[in-house]
Amino acid sequence: MKEQDNTKTSVTSGRHISSWLASSEPFVTAPLRENIETDVVIVGGGIAGLSVAYSLMQAGKKVVLVEDGNIGSGETGRTTAHLVCALDDRYYELQRIFGEEQTKHIAESHKAAIDFIERTVSYENIDCDFERLDGYLFLHPTDKEESLGKELKAAQKAGVEVVELPVMPGIKDPSRSLKFYNQGQFHPLKYLNGLCKALQERGGRIYTGTKAEKIDHKGIVTGDGFSVKADFVVVATNTPVNNKYVMHLKQYAYRTYVIGAKVKKGSIAKALWWDTGDFSQNADIPPYHYVRLQKLDNEYDLLICGGEDHAVGLVEENKISEEDRYGLLEYWMRQRFDAEDVIYQWSGQVMEPMDSIGYIGRNPKDEPNVFIVTGDSGNGLTHGTIAGMLITDLITGKENPWEKIYDPSRFKLFSAGKTYFKELIGGMINYLKQKPKDAKSVELQSIKPGQGKIVEIDGKKFGVYRDDKDLFHMVGAECTHLKCIIKWNNDEQSWDCPCHGSRFTKEGKVMNGPANRDLAYYTDKTNEEAQANNKNL
Ligand SMILES: Cc1cc2nc3c(=O)[nH]c(=O)nc-3n(C[C@H](O)[C@H](O)[C@H](O)COP(=O)(O)OP(=O)(O)OC[C@H]3O[C@@H](n4cnc5c(N)ncnc54)[C@H](O)[C@@H]3O)c2cc1C
Ligand code: FES
Numbered sequence: 001m002k003e004q005d006n007t008k009t010s011v012t013s014g015r016h017i018s019s020w021l022a023s024s025e026p027f028v029t030a031p032l033r034e035n036i037e038t039d040v041v042i043v044g045g046g047i048a049g050l051s052v053a054y055s056l057m058q059a060g061k062k063v064v065l066v067e068d069g070n071i072g073s074g075e076t077g078r079t080t081a082h083l084v085c086a087l088d089d090r091y092y093e094l095q096r097i098f099g100e101e102q103t104k105h106i107a108e109s110h111k112a113a114i115d116f117i118e119r120t121v122s123y124e125n126i127d128c129d130f131e132r133l134d135g136y137l138f139l140h141p142t143d144k145e146e147s148l149g150k151e152l153k154a155a156q157k158a159g160v161e162v163v164e165l166p167v168m169p170g171i172k173d174p175s176r177s178l179k180f181y182n183q184g185q186f187h188p189l190k191y192l193n194g195l196c197k198a199l200q201e202r203g204g205r206i207y208t209g210t211k212a213e214k215i216d217h218k219g220i221v222t223g224d225g226f227s228v229k230a231d232f233v234v235v236a237t238n239t240p241v242n243n244k245y246v247m248h249l250k251q252y253a254y255r256t257y258v259i260g261a262k263v264k265k266g267s268i269a270k271a272l273w274w275d276t277g278d279f280s281q282n283a284d285i286p287p288y289h290y291v292r293l294q295k296l297d298n299e300y301d302l303l304i305c306g307g308e309d310h311a312v313g314l315v316e317e318n319k320i321s322e323e324d325r326y327g328l329l330e331y332w333m334r335q336r337f338d339a340e341d342v343i344y345q346w347s348g349q350v351m352e353p354m355d356s357i358g359y360i361g362r363n364p365k366d367e368p369n370v371f372i373v374t375g376d377s378g379n380g381l382t383h384g385t386i387a388g389m390l391i392t393d394l395i396t397g398k399e400n401p402w403e404k405i406y407d408p409s410r411f412k413l414f415s416a417g418k419t420y421f422k423e424l425i426g427g428m429i430n431y432l433k434q435k436p437k438d439a440k441s442v443e444l445q446s447i448k449p450g451q452g453k454i455v456e457i458d459g460k461k462f463g464v465y466r467d468d469k470d471l472f473h474m475v476g477a478e479c480t481h482l483k484c485i486i487k488w489n490n491d492e493q494s495w496d497c498p499c500h501g502s503r504f505t506k507e508g509k510v511m512n513g514p515a516n517r518d519l520a521y522y523t524d525k526t527n528e529e530a531q532a533n534n535k536n537l
Contacts, residue, residue: 001345011073013503013511014492016346018078019260019294019302024189027071027196031209032226038064038205040395041219041230043212045069046076047188047381048373049236050195051388054120057204059392064228066210066220071196072189074238074512078348080258080306081381082272082292083117083184085110086135086162088378089356090147090276091154097355100157102405106357107158109402113385114184117191126194129295130186135272136168138177140288142279151276152178170269172336183272185292188381213516215242217367232395233370235363236387238380239351239501240372241516246364247408248481248514251353251375253312253501255489257325260344261333262300268293268337289332290378302344305333312349313487313498322347322491347492349501349512351375358383359408360390371395372408447472452488452495452506461485462522463495465506475508476520486519495519 002017012021027045040056042049045067053063067073085107087094094103121130139148148164155162161181168177196206212220212235219229235242239253270293277286289307296302308325315321320328326345333339353359353375360383363370371394373387386402393400404410447453452465454477461477463486475495477485484499494511495504503512508519 001343011070012077013074013349014078014347014494016492017344018258018346018348019304019344020072020079020081020187020189021077022344024187024193027189027193027206027208029206029208031224032066032207032222032228033224035227035229036064036205037229038062039230040064040232040234041066041228042234042236043215043220043241044074044236044238045071045192045196045206045208046074046236046238047192047384048238048376048387049234050192050199051385052234052236052373052391053199053204053206054195055388055392056395057199057202059396061392061395062203063199064205064207064230065199066212066222066228067206067208068211070208071206072192075348075350075380076188076192076384078258078346079188079381080290080292080304081185081188082135082274082290083114083186083381084135084180084272084379085114085160085382086137086155086178086180086183086272086274087356088274088288088290090151091158091160092150094356095154095157098357098405103154103158105401105405107155107160109386109390109405110379110382111160112389113382114182116385116389117184117186121186121191121194124194124198126191126198128187128190128194130184130191131270132182132184133270133272135180135183135274136165136171136177137180137274137276138168138171138173138175140275140277140279140286143276143286144279147276148176148178155180168273170271170337171273172338185272185294187294212241215370217370231369234373234391235371236373236384237513238349238374238376239513240363240374241513242370243363243366243372243514244482247359247372247374248500250359250408251351251500253512254309254350254352255312255322255347255496256306256309256350256378257322257329257347258304258306258345259326259329259333259342260294260302260304261330261337261339261342262296263293263303263337263339265299265301268301268303289329291333291337300340303333303337303339304344305329305337307332309350311498312501312503313489313496322489325491349503350378350380351501352377355410358386358406359410360387360406361394361403361408364409374408450493451490452493454485454487463488463519465493467506473506474522475504475506478519479515480510480517480519481513481515 214221277288502515508521
């Protein structure tokens with residue numbers, strides 16, 4: 001498996017390297033080193049930020065994009081890159097929440113996003129393995145028989161090209177399936193690199209290694225103290241780091257897991273596959289599996305299987321640790337596909353909105369020239385592309401039929417109901433459990449090398465990580481977003497916040513927002529003491 005030193009957040013947000021990072025060149029520029037002005041400043045160099053920047057440039061706007069790490073070091077570098085209008089939250093649910101007319105617009109927007117990517121790949125001549133292919137949704141054994149029929153009817157009503165089949169090609173599972181025509185897939189980082197090149201060739205400015213530390217309606221100020229003044233500001237940081245409360249009460253962060261196994265070229269017909277989700281897990285969003293192929297070399301393809309999701313920091317509920325999820329995934333894969341060695345594993349983060357659809361538009365309770373993109377769910381590549389089209393229309397003053405649907409100010413709590421409350425309450429209970437008064441402090445000596453734990457010292461909580469050389473690394477345990485207590489993720493060797501999904505390295509550096517400030521990090525003193533005494537602090 002490919003791993004990185006996770007102090008290098010510029011590469012990717014975790015220890016494991018995805019197959020995309022391993023098979024593409026990182027796009028890196030010089031950081032911003034002067035004060036500049038532009039029409040639009042965009043924060044975040046993932047699919048959302050780059051799609052917005054590219055579309056605005058096509059509409060004649062001057063754009064500046066700043067990215068904390070490299071291009072694609074966020075979740076776009078850890079995705080699986082299915083491009084679909086077969087959405088991961090069912091069409092019958094969308095019709096219940098949004099009604100039939102709006103659901104048609106939702107389907108149409110995702111189809112338009114795939115078309116947009118296809119056109120751009122061709123127009124810009126981007127070599128990113130884009131291809132059209134069909135996708136198959138099949139019943140998880142724990143799901144009700146009738147759910148496929150319900151989805152077929154609802155998706156057809158929404159204008160999606162889909163039929164029911166008695167079998168499913170390419171997979172050992174004999175289940176019935178729905179065949180969704182004309183979906184897509186690509187190599188996400190090669191696509192981003194192509195957008196960057198097109199942007200730069202036409203005057204767009206990109207600064208990697210540049211963190212937007214202060215963001216308001218006038219522009220941004222970087223961690224190094226340089227400013228970008230702009231007429232419009234777009235925050236595309238996956239979860240908005242400029243929004244303290246409102247948006248983080250409307251979405252919840254999940255972790256999701258991926259393995260990549262070698263399969264002989266041509267042994268499995270190319271397609272996308274998804275099951276309907278494991279209803280036995282008593283989760284409000286039943287974790288589902290998602291599978292595709294990607295070319296590896298002349299002899300083999302990579303079978304990329306994802307799934308085994310859980311709310312960030314909340315693995316206790318079903319007692320399966322983060323690192324054990326890959327084994328489950330492999331077991332599931334081997335029952336259905338003839339694959340050889342597993343050569344990749346990685347995990348990533350998805351933001352689940354309370355009512356299933358992303359948030360794209362004006363930042364609530366902010367000035368009207370500040371925009372956000374978030375709440376992508378498992379369809380962030382099309383959502384990010386929709387953001388490019390929609391935010392460009394909003395900024396250039398064009399009407400867009402999707403504006404209301406994706407408006408971040410919408411609030412559909414009562415219709416969303418069940419899907420959301422449990423996670424919110426779960427996060428709060430977790431927070432309460434961790435209040436110092438109730439907490440059991442753990443002695444440092446009980447921490448095994450390579451592991452982290454929350455420890456209470458003098459009434460204050462710390463996240464303590466013990467490395468392989470027996471040195472302790474301590475971070476303040478209060479998340480810098482809204483002070484929930486972080487938890488150790490042994491799989492990606494990171495500190496994860498169960499409230500809204502912020503993640504930090506073992507040295508306390510932010511890897512995922514909404515937190516935008518690092519945790520306090522204590523090391524020298526701790527290490528000296530640990531080495532000298534090898535006993536509790
Ligand atoms: C395992 C996995 C599988 C998935 N599969 C699919 C799929 O098959 N199809 C699909 O459509 N979607 C899928 N998704 C979802 C999709 O990948 C994401 O929703 C999407 O990539 C998010 O893109 P983004 O641009 O919003 O965020 P990101 O790609 O995370 O980009 C945000 C960027 O902002 C930067 N940033 C953060 N804070 C700052 C700051 N203060 N200053 C400057 N820069 C900052 C980060 O470094 C990061 O690069 C999957 C996600 C995962 C994790
Ligand atoms: S992410 Fe909101 S408190 Fe940690």
